[in-house]
Amino acid sequence: MQEYCCQRDQYLISEEMLSSLGIKASSIYEHETTIARLAQAMGETTGTGYAILPFCHTVEAKALGADILPADAAAGPRPGRYVYETLSQIPLRSFVHTPEIQHLLAACQELHRAGNKVAFQITGPISMLSCLMDLSSLFRTWRKQPDAVSAFLEQLVPLMLEYVEAICCAGADAISYADPAGTGTILGPRYTEAILQLFTLPFLQAASEYCADRTALMVCPLTMADLTKTSAFPPGRAAANRLLCRCVKAPSKPLLH
Numbered sequence: 001m002q003e004y005c006c007q008r009d010q011y012l013i014s015e016e017m018l019s020s021l022g023i024k025a026s027s028i029y030e031h032e033t034t035i036a037r038l039a040q041a042m043g044e045t046t047g048t049g050y051a052i053l054p055f056c057h058t059v060e061a062k063a064l065g066a067d068i069l070p071a072d073a074a075a076g077p078r079p080g081r082y083v084y085e086t087l088s089q090i091p092l093r094s095f096v097h098t099p100e101i102q103h104l105l106a107a108c109q110e111l112h113r114a115g116n117k118v119a120f121q122i123t124g125p126i127s128m129l130s131c132l133m134d135l136s137s138l139f140r141t142w143r144k145q146p147d148a149v150s151a152f153l154e155q156l157v158p159l160m161l162e163y164v165e166a167i168c169c170a171g172a173d174a175i176s177y178a179d180p181a182g183t184g185t186i187l188g189p190r191y192t193e194a195i196l197q198l199f200t201l202p203f204l205q206a207a208s209e210y211c212a213d214r215t216a217l218m219v220c221p222l223t224m225a226d227l228t229k230t231s232a233f234p235p236g237r238a239a240a241n242r243l244l245c246r247c248v249k250a251p252s253k254p255l256l257h
Contacts, residue, residue: 026070035107050119061131112171124179178220
């Protein structure tokens with residue numbers, strides 16, 4: 001099976017692009033029409049044929065209270081100070097009712113109604129947490145209170161599924177899942193296995209049902225590679241690939257690799 005991924009750590013939105021569209025870097029998420037215009041421009045620039053949403057990996061973290069610095073001439077939206085010191089302080093609440101994500105979903109609908117193909121990126125738990133707290137605190141909790149981390153990840157799954165359902169209903173043609181800070185090469189075998197078992201696998205299995213035949217669900221090749229190595233598939237790589245073939249549908253035209 002070919003591997004597709006449309007998510008990268010950050011899209012480089014040039015000053016020239018923003019200037020040509022009359023958009024301020026600090027206000028790219030403030031209105032659905034602005035978002036839609038920029039998403040179309042990003043699709044044209046990358047040559048994928050898809051309008052791409054959102055433009056960074058911080059929107060879910062911001063919905064959970066992260067301090068996100070607005071885009072400027074130097075870089076896109078990015079984490080500022082850590083808001084939380086411990087995992088227990090993070091409020092697990094719906095993403096879809098926050099203003100920024102409401103604007104993104106409205107932009108997705110606007111693009112879909114205008115006949116555009118839309119690829120919508122979503123982010124995994126470790127990348128979210130890296131915007132919310134010092135990850136060294138997370139790993140200390142993981143060592144001392146593994147049940148607390150397990151409970152957090154399990155409670156995050158339905159919130160992400162609600163988000164996936166909203167994206168599907170908004171008319172997205174593709175959803176791309178990635179967790180740039182949560183790959184096996186970064187976390188190591190022990191924590192990677194735990195993330196896959198507690199979050200990634202149950203989330204992707206359920207998300208594939210939400211997407212059904214209306215939206216392509218794609219997974220970052222790095223996450224796919226981690227899944228093929230996990231003990232969740234006792235026979236090994238072949239069983240993992242069979243599951244991924246059921247859960248992950250590639251679009252007719254590749255997005256970004």
